[in-house]
Amino acid sequence: MDLSLPNPSWSKDMRLLFDQFMKKSEDGSWKHLPSYKNKFSRRIEDIKVFFPDAKLIKEKISQAQLFPRNFEEGLGFEYAMFHNHAEDRTVCIFQGGPYLQGAPGFLHGGAIATMIDSTLGMTALIAGGIVMTANLNINFKRPIPLCSVVVINSQVDKVEGRKLFLSCNIRSVDEQTLYSEATSKNLCLFWVWFSLSYISLGFVFGV
Amino acid sequence: MDLSLPNPSWSKDMRLLFDQFMKKSEDGSWKHLPSYKNKFSRRIEDIKVFFPDAKLIKEKISQAQLFPRNFEEGLGFEYAMFHNHAEDRTVCIFQGGPYLQGAPGFLHGGAIATMIDSTLGMTALIAGGIVMTANLNINFKRPIPLCSVVVINSQVDKVEGRKLFLSCNIRSVDEQTLYSEATSKNLCLFWVWFSLSYISLGFVFGV
Numbered sequence: 001m002d003l004s005l006p007n008p009s010w011s012k013d014m015r016l017l018f019d020q021f022m023k024k025s026e027d028g029s030w031k032h033l034p035s036y037k038n039k040f041s042r043r044i045e046d047i048k049v050f051f052p053d054a055k056l057i058k059e060k061i062s063q064a065q066l067f068p069r070n071f072e073e074g075l076g077f078e079y080a081m082f083h084n085h086a087e088d089r090t091v092c093i094f095q096g097g098p099y100l101q102g103a104p105g106f107l108h109g110g111a112i113a114t115m116i117d118s119t120l121g122m123t124a125l126i127a128g129g130i131v132m133t134a135n136l137n138i139n140f141k142r143p144i145p146l147c148s149v150v151v152i153n154s155q156v157d158k159v160e161g162r163k164l165f166l167s168c169n170i171r172s173v174d175e176q177t178l179y180s181e182a183t184s185k186n187l188c189l190f191w192v193w194f195s196l197s198y199i200s201l202g203f204v205f206g207v
Numbered sequence: 208m209d210l211s212l213p214n215p216s217w218s219k220d221m222r223l224l225f226d227q228f229m230k231k232s233e234d235g236s237w238k239h240l241p242s243y244k245n246k247f248s249r250r251i252e253d254i255k256v257f258f259p260d261a262k263l264i265k266e267k268i269s270q271a272q273l274f275p276r277n278f279e280e281g282l283g284f285e286y287a288m289f290h291n292h293a294e295d296r297t298v299c300i301f302q303g304g305p306y307l308q309g310a311p312g313f314l315h316g317g318a319i320a321t322m323i324d325s326t327l328g329m330t331a332l333i334a335g336g337i338v339m340t341a342n343l344n345i346n347f348k349r350p351i352p353l354c355s356v357v358v359i360n361s362q363v364d365k366v367e368g369r370k371l372f373l374s375c376n377i378r379s380v381d382e383q384t385l386y387s388e389a390t391s392k393n394l395c396l397f398w399v400w401f402s403l404s405y406i407s408l409g410f411v412f413g414v
Contacts, residue, residue, distance in 0.1 A: 061305070061311075061312055061353060061354075063282070063305035063306075064305040064306075064308040064311070064312070064353055065305065065306050065308060066308055066309075066315075067306065067307045067308055067309060067314075067315035067317060067318050068315070068317065070278070070282075070283070070306040071277070075270070075277075076277070098268070098270035098271040098272065099270075099271075099272050099274065099277040100274045101271040101272060101273055101274055102273075102274060102324075102328075103339070104268075104271070105268055105271070107274075108273075108274035108275070108321065108324070108325075109320075109321075109324040109328070109340045109343060110274060110275065110317065110318075110320050110321025110322070110323075110324045110325065111274050111317075111321070113316075113317050113320035113321065113324065113343065114315065114316075114317025114318070114320065114321065115317070116317075117309075117315070117316040117317045117320065118315075118317065121309075121316070132310070132347070132350065133316045133347050134346065134347055135344070135345065135346050135347070136316060136320065136343075136344075136345045136347070137342070137343075137344040137345075138342065138343045138344075139341065139342050140339070140340050140341055140342070140343070143339065146268060146271055147268075
C-alpha cells in the first residue's frame with residue numbers, strides 16, 4: 001500500500017499542498033514518489049553484500065519495517081514527497097502527529113531529524129544511486145508545533161566524486177516561518193551498485 | 208509506568224549493561240533516570256508561556272506522547288539512561304528494534320538522531336534546566352545493525368552564558384566499534400524557568 005497518498009487524518013493544509021503538487025506533476029516536471037512500509041524486506045545475504053562484517057540478527061530482520069511508516073494513521077509521520085528531476089530537488093510535505101512529541105506541544109528534534117534525513121536521503125538516492133548519510137547538520141530555528149503541516153525543500157548543492165552535498169529547509173505552509181535548516185554529506189555506494197546486476201531501479205526508488 | 212526498566216524484549220547484552228549501571232548507582236555516583244510515555248501532558252496554557260505565538264491545536268495536544276516511547280515493547284526504541292552528576296555525563300544504553308529500519312538491516316539515520324538528541328537533551332536539561340536544541344551535528348561513521356545494542360556516551364563540554372555545548376559518541380557494547388559522533392548546541396531557557404514557580408524538578412527530570 002502506498003502510504004504517501006491522502007488519508008482521513010490529513011488536515012486541509014496537507015491535502016491542499018498534495019493536490020497542488022499532483023497538479024504540478026501532470027506535465028512531468030514534478031514526480032510523486034510512492035512510499036511503502038516494508039519495501040526493503042530483503043534477504044540477509046543481500047544485505048551482507050553491502051556490509052559484510054555487520055552482525056545481523058536473522059530472525060529480527062524479517063520483522064523489519066521502514067521507521068517513519070510505523071505509526072497508526074495520523075499519529076506519527078504523515079508525509080508525501082515530490083521530486084523535480086531538472087532541478088535535483090525534492091519537496092516533502094509533512095504533518096507530524098501527536099506521538100512525535102518532544103517538548104510539550106512541539107515535535108521532538110529526532111522526529112524533525114528523521115524527516116530531514118528521509119528527504120535529503122531520497123534526493124541523494126535519486127541523484128547518486130545507493131547512498132549512506134555520512135554527516136547531518138541541523139539548525140533548529142524555531143520549534144514546530146505538534147500536528148501542524150510544514151514543507152521540507154531539499155536540493156543537491158554539489159557533487160565531488162563519491163560525495164554528495166545537500167541542503168534543505170523546513171518552512172510553514174505560508175513560507176513565512178523558517179523552522180529549520182540542514183546540510184548533509186552523503187556517500188554514494190554506486191561502485192557496489194554497478195557491480196550488482198540484480199538491484200533494480202524499483203528497489204532504489206522504493207524507500 | 209517507568210519504561211526504562213528491563214522487559215522481556217531486552218537482549219542479554221542490554222540486561223547486562225543495565226545491571227552494571229544499576230550496580231554503579233548503588234554508591235550514588237550514577238543515577239538511573241526514569242522515563243515515561245506522557246509525563247509531558249501539560250495544559251495548553253502552560254505551553255503557550257514558552258512559545259506564545261505558536262499555533263497549537265488544542266484537541267491534538269491531549270493525545271500527545273513522548274516520541275521515542277511510542278512503539279510496542281521490543282519493536283522500537285528500548286533504552287535506559289544513567290547520569291553521573293560529578294562528571295556532567297549521561298550514558299544511554301539503547302537497543303533499536305525492527306521498526307526503526309532505514310537501509311535494509313540497519314537503523315534509520317533519524318532513529319539514531321532521535322536517541323542522540325534525547326541523550327544530549329537529557330544531559331543539557333540536567334545541567335541547565337529547560338533547554339532547546341539549537342544545533343545538532345552528527346557524523347555517521349558506520350551503520351548500526353538493527354536489533355543490536357549500543358552505548359551512547361554524552362557530556363557537557365562547555366557553557367557560555369545561556370549556551371551549552373555538548374558531545375557524544377555511539378559505540379558497540381565491547382567499545383571496539385565507533386558508530387557515530389555528534390555535537391550539539393543547546394539554548395538554556397532558564398530565564399523562563401526561574402520566573403515560573405510551578406515548574407518542579409519532577410517535571411524537568413521526567414522526560
